[in-house]
Amino acid sequence: MGRIPASTGTWIGIILLLIMGMDMARTSAELENKSSSAGLFWSTAKEEGDLVHKAGPADDSTAASEDLDGGFSSLDGMLQWAIGHSDTAKLKETAQDVQRLSPSELKQRQLELKELVEKLKMPxxxxxxxxxxxxxxxxxxxxxxxxxxxxxxxxxxxxxxxxxxxxxxxxxxxxxxxxxxxxxxxxxxxxxxxxxxxxxxxxxxxxxxxxxxxxxxxxxxxxxxxxxxxxxxxxxxxxxxxxxxxxxxxxxxAGDKMLQGILSSPGVDIRLHRKAVFLVADLAECQLENIDHTEMPFFSNHFFLKSVVDLTASTDLDLQEKALVAIKNLLQLRTTEAVVFKDFCGLGDALEKMKQQLEDLMLEEYHRDYAMDVEGLRKEVELIFQAKLGKGVRVPT
The missing domain is CATH 1.25.10.10 (Leucine-rich Repeat Variant)
Structure with a gap:
């Protein structure tokens, strides 16, 4: 990676030479007609340290700056950086030294310094x-x-x-x-x-x-x-x-076994539980969006479904919410059975226990808003569950 030289004076010299060369190297006659600052002027005494480049309609510095641009957005940006990190007296002295160079000397220095700038460009x-x-x-x-x-x-x-x-x-x-x-x-x-x-x-x-x-x-x-x-x-x-x-x-x-192993293991880091149940919700949603595809058998596996429902008993609200989203999507699959959720997974009882827990949390100001949001999701899951139970043992395909 290119690095800024230790001496800012080096950069000041580089930039002044490159910029002034764009004006000074045209012809010696033009140099004689230039002001004593050779295309550079000092602003008010209050801002004596700020050196500004005059760019007219015929100025060709834009093209040059595109070639020389490296870690800075433009050659002007390089100039501003150098000025901002310079000593006023040294800056004046450097500008005077540059003005003493002949056009041929300046041309040669430009070529050398251009090569240096190229080497210093940010990769x-x-x-x-x-x-x-x-x-x-x-x-x-x-x-x-x-x-x-x-x-x-x-x-x-x-x-x-x-x-x-x-x-x-x-x-x-x-x-x-x-x-x-x-x-x-x-x-x-x-x-x-x-x-x-x-x-x-x-x-x-x-x-x-x-x-x-x-x-x-x-x-x-x-x-x-x-x-x-x-x-x-x-x-x-x-x-x-x-x-x-x-x-x-x-x-x-055997990704289904991996997921079930994570979801059913109480000793697993809760962050992994969250990621696993979130993925289950996503995979079920993907299945719902592609109804023509055959549903994977593990979606209707009794033990797998129970491992998801059991996560609603967690005291971690984030995990409970993610479990509810997964259950919501799983309930809407064609091959999942409402009675399995009811009798084997105990979803009805789990939803009721969660309701009581959320009502208690809503009494606490710190948890109220989030608990209310989760309760809204819980009610939605309960409605889908009851609707699926009303359709019988299996939702028609």
Whole structure:
């Protein structure tokens, strides 16, 4: 990455030379007709330190600034930065030194300084990603530097264009390889990167799935490290949400058993419970939106449904809300049976207990608004449940 030189005087000289050269290098005759400031003037005494460039209609600095632009938005931006970090007396002295240069000397200095500015240009996001990937491909890289490279990629892949560029750079292969690293944090951040890159991005989803990362990520969900498991589950969700091929592969890899195992285990980190039940709600919603597709058998599995209903007994309002959304979607599927929800899952009793709990919470000012919102959702679920019970044992297909 380009760095600002330690001496701001260096930058001042560079910028003054480049800007003044645009005016001074035209002809020596023009130089004689210029004011003593040679295209630069001092403003009022109050602002004596502010050096401003006069740009007329025929000024060609715009084109030049586009060529020289690096870490600054424009050459003018570079000038303003240099002025703002300069000493007034030194700035005047530098300007006078520049004015003493002959046109040929100025021309030569311009060429030299242009090369320097090019070297100092800020690299693009793609270049930064390539640098990080090169680091990760270095077998002698320290663990600390490996973490740093991964953290940089985690930030860079946020924009969808950058995520696509990561694919084109061959970065997915590198990141997926890091899922096998012995260090927990390396595996965790790598999974996180894949999740971010895949989020709502069919192009990346397809590449990651074809590289076989889903099965590895699903195994990582069982990690003894809660943070690793959560980031791996995040990546799994990002890969299959809104992706039919990803969902089919997820089911083939026994994703339903993975979900049920998480939902039915009281010792699992509550953050993983939330993510798992949220994914269930999303998968059921996807099924509702694609009514022509055959519904997956696990949606009507009695034990699976009970594991979702049991989450309504949690004291965590966020988890309760997510469980209600999942139950709402599951109730509307063709293959789920109302009597199973009633007799095997105990949904009626669960909804009644939740009602009492929410009424108590509504007495507390801190929880009132949120509890009222959850109660509205609970009532909606209760109405759907009662309507489905009224249709008989099974909703007609």
């Amino acid at each position: 693009s996001d793609a270049q930064l990603m390539q640098i990080a990937l090169d680091d990760l491909n270095n077998s002698s890289l320290s663990l600390e530097d490996r973490h740093r490279a991964l953290q940089e990629l985690l930030i860079l892949v946020e924009p969808i264009d950058n995520a696509n560029d990561l694919c084109k750079l061959g970065g997915l292969v590198v990141i997926i390889r890091e899922l096998n690293h012995p260090d927990t944090d390396v595996r965790k951040i790598s999974a996180w990167i894949l999740g971010k890159a895949s989020q709502n991005n069919p192009f990346v989803q397809k590449q990651v799935l074809e590289l076989g990362a889903l099965a590895k990520l699903m195994k990582m969900v069982k990690s003894s490290s809660a943070d690793e498991a959560i980031k791996a589950f995040y990546a799994v969700s990002a890969l299959i949400r809104g992706n039919a091929a990803g969902q089919e592969l997820f089911y083939t890899e």
